[in-house]
Amino acid sequence: MSSDLSEIEKHDDSHPELNAHTDALLPDPGLHEHHWRPTDVDPKAEKRAERQVALYFGLSAISSVLFVVAYFLVEPGYDGDVWAGYGASNLTLGLTLGFALLFLGIGVIQWARKLVVDVEHTEERHPAASSPATREAAVAELKAALNESGLARRPFLRNAMLGSAALLGLPAIVMLKDLGQTNAQITKEQPYPGAGLEHTVWDAGVRVVRDVVGTPIRPGDLEVGDLVNAEPATIFDGSLHGAPLQIAKSKAATILLRMDPNDIENDVTRNWSVNGIVAYSKICTHVGCPISLNERTTHHLLCPCHQSTFDLADHGKVIFGPAGRHLPQLPLGVDSDGFLVALSDYPEPVGVSYWERNTYDIDEIFDEWSKDHAADAEQYGYKEGGQ
């Protein structure tokens, strides 16, 4: 050991201060003597090991055949065979395949461990770096190659080549532009109803309907404490299909909750409610999960993904958790047939935050909304101070 270390020290003279720390305390006793295994010296043990390995291979082969048998005989699927609570097809196929592989692997490893020569060898290491001679030769050749190419002598040509090669990146990048339209384009062109991050398919007079069956809701249908997952009637009128439908649902999902009107703690929330019924965006303002867990006594709504908690009695403000903003509230009214309707689209973008989002506090939002929508909303029974 000591001699080897000193060689390394010589090899790396740049670190004399480190080499002072590498003293060899004890002499290297050298590789220990080889221990022969029973299978090396005892023909009986050797034969036994051979039989073991052959047995493993045999078991593997049997398992493979059983896999084929199970494939054809055991019925898969929801109505298929069930054994001990397991889907029989998956269980038998998995077990037979697993054992076919395991026994083959065990057999090969047993062979390697018991019958293949297990004598230790020693191999010399070499430094990762190439030898100084190789390095010099490589540098000389590179220099010669550079010379022959004339790259150094013709800097203008070289730079022109590099420049044009770099510009070839442009087509590759420009091609990506058509991956999708930007938010600004979609918002401007409105290729489908409610397009863009600032809009949903909600609009003045759109009925609030139950999310699975699509039936409209009268205020009297809800008891205090009732929570309903709602959608705009637009989702069910058959006008939307495919991606526009999914996009519409992903933004328009709404929570309706009826509470005691006296529990409402915020004037804006009261203005946008009907008989204590409030509507909020179901899309969490954190990273966009649909919120679904309601605490009846506190009017708190909890997001199951990251536990942001919002107070529905107070403009959906954040009580707890990582969300940074209140839940947008949907102003509610009642149409001439007595069904709940929206007074407008959501007064602010729903869902996750994004950089271009112009974010205001709830009173600013309400003032802005009053200017644009309050007059129209009166036909749905809206009046400031509660309905």
Added chain:
Amino acid sequence: MSTDTSKVAASNGTDAAAPAGKPTKAGAAANWADERLGVGGLSKFLSRKIFPDHWSFMLGEIALWSFVVLLVTGVFLTLWFKPSMAEITYQGSYAPLRGIDMSEAMASTLDISFDVRGGLLLRQVHHWAASLFIASMMIHMMRVFFTGAHRKPREINWVIGATLLLLGTLEGFTGYSLPDDLLSGTGIRAADGFMMAIPIVGTYISFFLFGGEFPGDDIIPRLFTIHVLLIPALLLALIGAHLILLIYHKHTQWPGPGRTEKNVVGYPMVPNYISKMTGFFFITFGVTALLGALFSLNPVWKYGPYDPTKVTAGSQPDWYMGWPDGALRIMPGWESHFWGSTWSWNIFFPVIVLPMAAWMVVLLLPFIEAWITGDKREHHLLQRPRNAPTRTATFVALMVFYAAFWAAGGNDIIAIKFDLSINQITYFLRAFVFLGPIAAFIITRRWCISLQRHDNEKLLHGYETGTVIRTPEGAYHEKHLPLPEGEAFAMTVRDRGRAGDEPELKKNGKPTFRAKLRAFYYDHDVDKPTAEELSAAHHHAEHEAHELAAHEGHQVDGHDFDDHRHSAIEEPLSK
């Protein structure tokens, strides 16, 4: 090393495989290939390559083979999976969802699960192998760092390995997002939220990836291409590079008799490792097949198709995505608004900045350590974790940091299972992610230092024999015996600490920042004994043994109990 082959079993075929003058079929095939491909040179280079043996060197192999299992099962799955978001009405054999509208991706996943024989097995083996792939990469990484195998000349292989871990994680995320079920759709929606939170370019990234607004109908086909083509190609290339570098550098080895910085002691590629590795591939595959047979995971039929208005409680990503999700959960809801823009620190910091920063730290660890120690020598002998206390403590601190966030990713589950307040768990973890790693660092370092002391104790005074001796005066003490030569040697093959080095000085005569870090790095390290201490201790032991022997009626040599111990020590690296 000459081998006494006389004892080797006849079945090993120590005779030449192809006797001269009589070309066998295999010989003819080899000749044909060599004349066209020159495989002789490659075979000569590789076939007798020596690899050292230790159980911990197998961890990376698990990662390699689970990747192969992923390739095999993945190719099968692509035969039936339809990466399309076109809406169809499900008419397959799973009755509870029959007649429901869903994407072709979800419907084909249900077909694979219920109508393709063995399809469910393929899905489950693929998913299990993915978990195994990432778990084994992580444990392999711990092994490498704790034993100092990341040091020169292997820093680049460390960087490749860290990149493999990152890519493997992304590959896992894109993979479990493909079925378009309720859980994975929720994950994609959260990912959309992450992208949107990136300042300035967030919406552009999201709209380009989704082909417009979330969810659109492009994301599944695009994730499919990323999952089956782009990332696997990168993984394959990097795994190739990882293995080529492993062969070029030759594997590290533990110190021991005959093992030096300049050699590698072990068994040759052919026949030992080629057979063990082949066998181990089948075992890895077999274990994942049994897991797929017995343990269901990701039952997408129970979640149902993705519907952007729904979510299930307890929505959790796969475990390896859990720690950024935990960071997201315990981050305070900081959001700034100015000049008509919104800055979501509550999202951008925990899921974009933190994981990238953590990855960069992991990537740079070997370089940071080398900069602090100033050690530019090649290292091929491994270190025991205790012999680099600051390094070991640093990584344990990082692990606790990771674990705290990971636990935060299950804060709702913890709250339910242990009947605790989710608010209190969250407040606790907010503090613990900072305090836990510091405590772990201090405890680990002290622990390592104690173990170093223990090693010195054994070197100087021998190991405890279990033989208690009563002296004629009535006193009792335990007899210690010197360590076996090989073990004692292995323990002394390590550098001395450098706490007492002359520090680098700045122009104003004060130590440089690096000098302070270096002093901290080696602070309190317990050096191996000096040669004088060692000989004095041995002299003392001999004297004591002599005195004892004089008092005793018969020689108690203490070897009565250490048969087992000797056999374990003298061949620490053999199988």
